[in-house]
Amino acid sequence: MSAAGPIVAAPVAISDWGFLFYRIRKSPLTVLGILMILTVLVFVAFAPWLATHDPNAISLRARLAPPSGAHWFGTDEVGRDLYSRVVFGGRLSVGVGFFVVVIAGGVGAVVGCLSGILGGRVDTVLMRIMDVVLSVPSLVVTMALAAALGPSLFNAMLAMAIVRIPFYVRLARGQALVIREMPYVKGAYIFGASNWQVLRWHVARNAMPPLIVQATLDLGGAILMASALSFIGLGAQQPTAEWGAMVSTGRNFILDQWWYSAFPGFAILFTATGFNLLGDGVRDLLDPRQKGR
Amino acid sequence: MADPSRVVLEIRNLTLRFPTYGGAVHAVNGASIRVDAGERVGIVGESGSAKSVTSLMAMRLLPEGRFEVAGGSVALCGRDILAASEKEMVNIRGRDVAMIFQEPLTALNPTRRIGRQMLEVIRLHRGLSGRAARDLAIRLLGDMRIADPEQVFGRYPFELSGGMRQRVLIGLAFSCEPKLIVADEATTALDVTVQRQVLHLLRAKANSLGTAILFITHDLAVASQFCDRLYVMYAGAVVEEGPTAEVLGAPAHPYTQALLDALPERAAPGERLRSIAGSVPDLTAELSGCAFAPRCAQASAVCERRPALIPTGSDGHRAACWLAAKAVQ
Amino acid sequence: MTHSPLLVLDGVSVRFPVGMDWLGRPIAHVHALNGVDIAVEAGEVLGVVGESGCGKSTLANVLTRLVKPTAGSLAWTVGARQRLQIVFQDPQSSLDPRLPVWRIITEPVFLREHRTVADLKRLAGDLAEQVGLRREQIGRYPHEFSGGQRQRIAIARALSAQPDVIVLDEPTSALDVSVQAQILNLLADLRRARGLTYILISHNISVVRHFCDRIAVMYLGQIVELGPAADVLARPAHPYTRLLLDAVPEIGRSLDAGLAIADTELPSNRRLPAGCFFRDRCPFVVDGCERPQSLAPFAGLTADNHLARCHRAADLVEDIV
Numbered sequence: 001m002s003a004a005g006p007i008v009a010a011p012v013a014i015s016d017w018g019f020l021f022y023r024i025r026k027s028p029l030t031v032l033g034i035l036m037i038l039t040v041l042v043f044v045a046f047a048p049w050l051a052t053h054d055p056n057a058i059s060l061r062a063r064l065a066p067p068s069g070a071h072w073f074g075t076d077e078v079g080r081d082l083y084s085r086v087v088f089g090g091r092l093s094v095g096v097g098f099f100v101v102v103i104a105g106g107v108g109a110v111v112g113c114l115s116g117i118l119g120g121r122v123d124t125v126l127m128r129i130m131d132v133v134l135s136v137p138s139l140v141v142t143m144a145l146a147a148a149l150g151p152s153l154f155n156a157m158l159a160m161a162i163v164r165i166p167f168y169v170r171l172a173r174g175q176a177l178v179i180r181e182m183p184y185v186k187g188a189y190i191f192g193a194s195n196w197q198v199l200r201w202h203v204a205r206n207a208m209p210p211l212i213v214q215a216t217l218d219l220g221g222a223i224l225m226a227s228a229l230s231f232i233g234l235g236a237q238q239p240t241a242e243w244g245a246m247v248s249t250g251r252n253f254i255l256d257q258w259w260y261s262a263f264p265g266f267a268i269l270f271t272a273t274g275f276n277l278l279g280d281g282v283r284d285l286l287d288p289r290q291k292g293r
Numbered sequence: 294m295a296d297p298s299r300v301v302l303e304i305r306n307l308t309l310r311f312p313t314y315g316g317a318v319h320a321v322n323g324a325s326i327r328v329d330a331g332e333r334v335g336i337v338g339e340s341g342s343a344k345s346v347t348s349l350m351a352m353r354l355l356p357e358g359r360f361e362v363a364g365g366s367v368a369l370c371g372r373d374i375l376a377a378s379e380k381e382m383v384n385i386r387g388r389d390v391a392m393i394f395q396e397p398l399t400a401l402n403p404t405r406r407i408g409r410q411m412l413e414v415i416r417l418h419r420g421l422s423g424r425a426a427r428d429l430a431i432r433l434l435g436d437m438r439i440a441d442p443e444q445v446f447g448r449y450p451f452e453l454s455g456g457m458r459q460r461v462l463i464g465l466a467f468s469c470e471p472k473l474i475v476a477d478e479a480t481t482a483l484d485v486t487v488q489r490q491v492l493h494l495l496r497a498k499a500n501s502l503g504t505a506i507l508f509i510t511h512d513l514a515v516a517s518q519f520c521d522r523l524y525v526m527y528a529g530a531v532v533e534e535g536p537t538a539e540v541l542g543a544p545a546h547p548y549t550q551a552l553l554d555a556l557p558e559r560a561a562p563g564e565r566l567r568s569i570a571g572s573v574p575d576l577t578a579e580l581s582g583c584a585f586a587p588r589c590a591q592a593s594a595v596c597e598r599r600p601a602l603i604p605t606g607s608d609g610h611r612a613a614c615w616l617a618a619k620a621v622q
Numbered sequence: 623m624t625h626s627p628l629l630v631l632d633g634v635s636v637r638f639p640v641g642m643d644w645l646g647r648p649i650a651h652v653h654a655l656n657g658v659d660i661a662v663e664a665g666e667v668l669g670v671v672g673e674s675g676c677g678k679s680t681l682a683n684v685l686t687r688l689v690k691p692t693a694g695s696l697a698w699t700v701g702a703r704q705r706l707q708i709v710f711q712d713p714q715s716s717l718d719p720r721l722p723v724w725r726i727i728t729e730p731v732f733l734r735e736h737r738t739v740a741d742l743k744r745l746a747g748d749l750a751e752q753v754g755l756r757r758e759q760i761g762r763y764p765h766e767f768s769g770g771q772r773q774r775i776a777i778a779r780a781l782s783a784q785p786d787v788i789v790l791d792e793p794t795s796a797l798d799v800s801v802q803a804q805i806l807n808l809l810a811d812l813r814r815a816r817g818l819t820y821i822l823i824s825h826n827i828s829v830v831r832h833f834c835d836r837i838a839v840m841y842l843g844q845i846v847e848l849g850p851a852a853d854v855l856a857r858p859a860h861p862y863t864r865l866l867l868d869a870v871p872e873i874g875r876s877l878d879a880g881l882a883i884a885d886t887e888l889p890s891n892r893r894l895p896a897g898c899f900f901r902d903r904c905p906f907v908v909d910g911c912e913r914p915q916s917l918a919p920f921a922g923l924t925a926d927n928h929l930a931r932c933h934r935a936a937d938l939v940e941d942i943v
Contacts, residue, residue, distance in 0.1 A: 022314045183716040190686040190708055191730035191783065201729070205720040339798035340769070454887060455674070484673035484825065485869040492877055511798065514871035541873050555803040557832035558872070562851065565810070566832070568803035572768065 030281025036274030044090050053081035055088040055241045064257050074259040085241040086267050092242045097223040103161040105215045108168020113203045116176025130166040138163040146234040156235040175207035209286035217279030220272035227268050243268050301473045301505045302328040307365035316577045322529040331503045335520030341573045343529040348475050348509050387418045391466035395478040401450040408446030418469040433464035456487035477509045525549045528584035535610030545605045545612035548585045627661035633694035634658040650892045654680040656843040667820040669834030675888050677843035678823045682791050707780035711792035713772035717764040724760035730783035749778040770801035787819045827870045839863045842899040849928030859930035859939045861904045
């Protein structure tokens with residue numbers, strides 16, 4: 001029936017840059033988030049040029065030096081420049097975040113969409129498996145895996161990815177269940193589409209927006225968790241520069257040399273906050289009901 | 294002119310804008326609508342004509358901050374709606390004016406039984422409770438020809454058919470004996486046999502209480518059967534108004550004529566239907582001249598100026614078209 | 623119009639299980655279709671009318687093979703290319719918002735055979751022009767089009783598979799009157815140019831009257847009346863058809879004219895009524911209505927293919943004339 005009203009609900013076209021820009025501008029927190037993430041990404045991309053020292057160069061004459069003109073964030077217990085280590089550590093932390101989210105999101109999206117489309121027994125079995133994974137505290141799983149496979153950053157990443165998969169599966173499945181009922185999907189089956197084709201052409205595309213939001217929000221969390229794992233010694237190992245590991249070592253000096261833990265800690269806080277703000281912004285952007293505002 | 298004490302709703306020269314990314318949308322452009330006590334007034338028009346937006350302003354139901362009143366006034370029972378506070382509006386809605394929507398399912402809370410929802414509304418607006426409220430609710434359902442009101446009371450909205458839900462909501466709308474009910478495409482989603490019944494019930498109840506009805510629809514046939522007077526809207530303005538039989542029987546505006554001509558029943562089976570060329574104007578720009586002129590076969594240079602509503606000669610029938618003016622002379 | 627059946631439905635019934643007991647056995651069934659017999663003739667426009675719950679949409683699902691009949695059969699005559707496509711009611715949700723229009727139009731093609739992108743775009747452009755869109759528009763996304771244009775896209779999509787039959791499922795009920803006229807004209811043109819057969823499912827009697835050669839009136843999963851459009855609409859033989867036609871709003875006709883029923887609630891389709899399905903609501907009920915009725919010709923008919931599922935059909939037709 002002819003629906004009346006001035007508010008047109010249509011998904012935001014990704015191609016519509018002008019509109020996207022207009023919407024982003026209206027939300028100062030999203031702008032702040034984008035600026036924070038851009039700052040982090042610039043440091044990650046240009047670490048070798050932005051660092052003032054070799055992050056692993058030991059200088060025993062300048063051990064635990066406070067922040068100064070020569071060492072902006074001070075130095076650590078073997079005289080390495082903390083500023084340079086924070087800059088290089090960002091590469092690792094952000095890289096870990098992206099890796100975890102991409103693996104978990106990718107696997108979760110495919111499994112979840114399939115589960116939703118196929119339904120029936122496949123769906124039941126997959127969802128019960130996910131329930132099992134979900135029912136164990138994620139840090140415990142991660143620690144168990146890290147302990148079993150040996151403490152290394154790669155194993156930590158793998159563990160973190162596995163723990164996160166169920167969240168994406170649930171999200172993608174929920175989306176698939178809704179999309180499956182849309183007339184265009186019904187049409188696709190009439191036009192002769194297989195389940196796989198429906199997944200590829202319709203479900204995957206339309207299930208994407210909430211997954212992207214989840215992934216963006218998750219990036220901050222993954223970086224925090226990577227840092228936490230390194231902090232308890234199950235992630236990055238010495239002498240690799242990594243924020244969590246640096247905070248962890250700096251803990252021994254926290255009373256006299258505050259800068260050791262403070263700067264990498266601040267970097268974690270900054271990055272995680274940035275991704276959270278960005279994630280909230282993206283969620284609002286991709287909400288089709290917002291069109292026209 | 295009508296007796297001012299009998300005017301229930303008076304929308305005068307209402308001009309509304311919606312600020313959006315593409316610039317302000319000039320949604321309503323000087324619409325004037327009057328509803329007298331006990332009258333059934335229809336607003337007809339196609340999507341984009343702003344018929345719903347205009348009627349929602351009778352209750353100021355548009356989301357605050359999303360629109361700008363660029364001019365005009367809305368008076369309900371003599372009170373300035375545009376100046377009323379939100380608190381006053383809460384009082385006015387439901388007591389002086391009630392609303393019936395197209396999809397009754399969304400107007401009811403899906404998790405609560407029909408009875409509780411009805412009693413709550415009655416308690417809120419009528420101050421009745423207990424036995425009295427329950428009696429009233431059951432009487433309302435009975436008036437809506439609901440065979441077993443007690444049983445419907447205990448049901449959840451999803452357990453009722455669309456027609457039944459709409460009857461419950463109509464009953465509820467009458468619970469406070471409002472002076473005006475705004476029905477926005479209230480029967481559009483219903484099957485024709487159910488629609489007919491609902492229209493009958495709505496008409497009978499409104500007559501017995503002297504309630505005026507502002508009936509918004511895209512269906513000219515339904516409007517023809519239900520309304521005493523019609524307003525035809527196009528691009529946010531009234532292009533024609535008058536008694537239903539006059540407007541649909543002897544349309545004075547080319548748009549009304551074109552709408553009627555496009556109906557399948559106006560052509561012989563298999564014959565080509567007459568559609569309206571072109572599309573609705575872009576409302577992000579300020580309208581200059583007649584909004585329908587670009588699609589009008591009879592447009593001329595004079596249409597670059599916007600015509601006011603001009604009496605066509607018969608009582609209360611007016612059209613915003615220069616041709617109508619010529620016809621009168 | 624030729625009289626060669628293209629597609630024959632023979633005693634098609636569909637029931638869906640509802641609710642399960644603890645052993646996973648269905649507690650009850652919804653009887654959506656109850657023995658539909660109809661032969662769709664090549665080149666005709668067959669209108670299917672009825673109100674919600676009458677089984678129209680299940681019929682569309684059977685025709686498009688989304689639902690298998692529980693009993694009965696759907697058979698194509700030999701030689702027909704067996705291609706059936708569909709145009710849905712809501713042009714908003716029947717087009718994937720995240721695919722460009724050329725992908726949408728060619729979906730029935732690229733799902734089945736491998737074609738180059740250039741080839742698909744050429745095909746989409748040709749079809750777009752045939753339905754009154756511009757070739758340059760095929761790179762856009764659905765939300766950039768108006769409701770009428772979106773329905774044109776849906777029609778182009780149905781055409782791309784070169785179908786013999788197109789099921790039109792309420793194709794204009796989401797559109798404005800002026801746009802509806804455009805779409806109906808387009809469908810008429812395409813039918814003439816391509817020799818298409820349409821099955822138009824609609825609740826809008828004026829659209830059906832204007833557009834269809836033959837009409838099937840459905841009630842509770844059965845065809846209760848079937849015949850040439852002019853005959854069925856001018857001389858309805860089944861009480862339900864009369865009731866339906868009298869309820870259709872018409873400009874200039876009083877709301878009080880014609881038959882009306884007090885009880886507008888449909889009987890449950892979980893337990894089917896015995897005898898005539900319309901018995902409980904019928905104003906003409908007499909002895910004999912408790913027996914099941916069959917869809918049959920009746921005395922006094924003016925067209926030999928006018929059938930009604932009512933033993934009083936002859937009296938009722940008389941009554942109107």
